[in-house]
Amino acid sequence: LIQTAKAVIKADAHFVANLARYARKEMHLRSVSHALAALIAHEIESKQYIKEVVADVVERPDDITEILACYLNMYGKPIANGLKRALAAALGKFSEYQISKYNGGDKAVKFKDILKLTHAKPANAEQDKIFREIMEDTLPVAERWETELSAKGNTKEVWEALIDGNKLGYMAVLRNLRNIINAAPANIDKVFAKLANKEQVLKSKQLPFRFYAAYQEVAKLPNAGSKVFDVLETALEYSIENLPKLSGTTVIAIDTSGSMGSRISAKSDVLCIDIARLLAVMASHICENAIVYAFDTRINKVQISSRGGIIQTAQSIMNYGGGTDLSLPLTAMLEYGIKADRLLMFSDNEINSGYSYTCQGLADKYRRQVNPDLWVHAVDLMGYGTQQFIGARTNIIAGWSEKVLEFIQLAEEGIDTQVKKIENFA
DSSP: OOHHHHHHHHHHHHHHHHHHHHHHHOOOOOOHHHHHHHHHSSSSSTGGHHHHHHHHSSHHHHHHHHHHHHHHHHHHHHHOOHHHHHHHHHHHHHHHHHHTTTOOOSSOOOHHHHHHHHHOOOSHHHHHHHHHHHHHOOOOOOOOOOHHHHHSSSHHHHHHHHHTTOOOOOHHHHHHHHHHHHHOTTTHHHHHHHTHHHHHHHHHHOHHHHHHHHHHTTTOOOOOHHHHHHHHHHHHHHHHHOOEEEEEEEEEEEEOOOGGGGGSTTTTOBBHHHHHHHHHHHHTTEEEEEEEEESSSEEEEOOOTTSSSSSHHHHOOOOOOOOOOHHHHHHHHHHTTHHHHOOEEEEEOOOOOOOOHHHHHHHHHHHHHTTTEEEEEEEEEEOOOOOOSTTTTEEEEEOSSSSHHHHHHHHOOOOHHHHHHHHHHO
């Protein structure tokens, strides 16, 4: 990424500056935007844009420390003066509480380092107080819900006080939903109202799988009730309602093989198959006409109702757990003469069965016999980097946010569409 961006900067530094802002504001990619900001600050051709880049990339106080840590890791000292000024200005826009939430810990770069290295000057008396507290290590510990819960216990009364005091952010509510329901606070309807509030859903920028994970956790409780499931379904649908529609016929293939039972990360209980099922059902809801298959070393057609809940429908798709034959969806498309505009494959892109044709060979055969304009979108959910398709009308994606579905249309419209979107990003 950095090598490519560095080369592009030589020809169009403004494009890379817009790309960093677009990555953070539109695609919600933190690490990518941090690395691009560091590069932009370092390269002669792009230094002029660092102020506006940092202003947009820094949405949370810890974006500041992450950008500087990235710069020091990539280039060491001295630090570019433009970056110093931009980071100092960014630090000045946060309150004492906001900074204290991300202060401390064993981070490589701390807010004290920011002040020392940037020589930030306070703009007013309040900032002067905050900066002195940072330097003297006297910044008050933020009164967060975690500290209250730790000090007073996971009880009904504590949750009621946190809810009434509006001390729980959207993510905190979502991640603690099982504990909250278990405690049975009398004001739990306020929690449900918060979760189903469209404005708060969109502002929170939660990935759809967060609602799915919360749904799975709550489903383990015998006293959950039906309302919470409706609330989570509503919230998830709000989070994806602005996705572009996919015209024509789309074949959606869900890998349900054994390897898809892997966790998406060491810290998560969400499985790769969960993400595949959820993305597949989400995709079916934005398609004009969708045909859905689940496969391992066998393939089965999946019936998805356009009126059914996304989460419940995703959970109903069976995980077969066998080997992996990635050729099966294309084989079925050829066998049944399905005239498809695109094939979406949600898989870890591993293959250990079905070698009568290569996957690319089948795609070529389909284009010769059925539709020369078929697009193949292969989503590598685990990021292994294995690739079974190549060439024109092939789109390989690694990742699994809802932005994957948005990128499908952008890919089909052509690279010029994506370039113009970034060039015109404001």
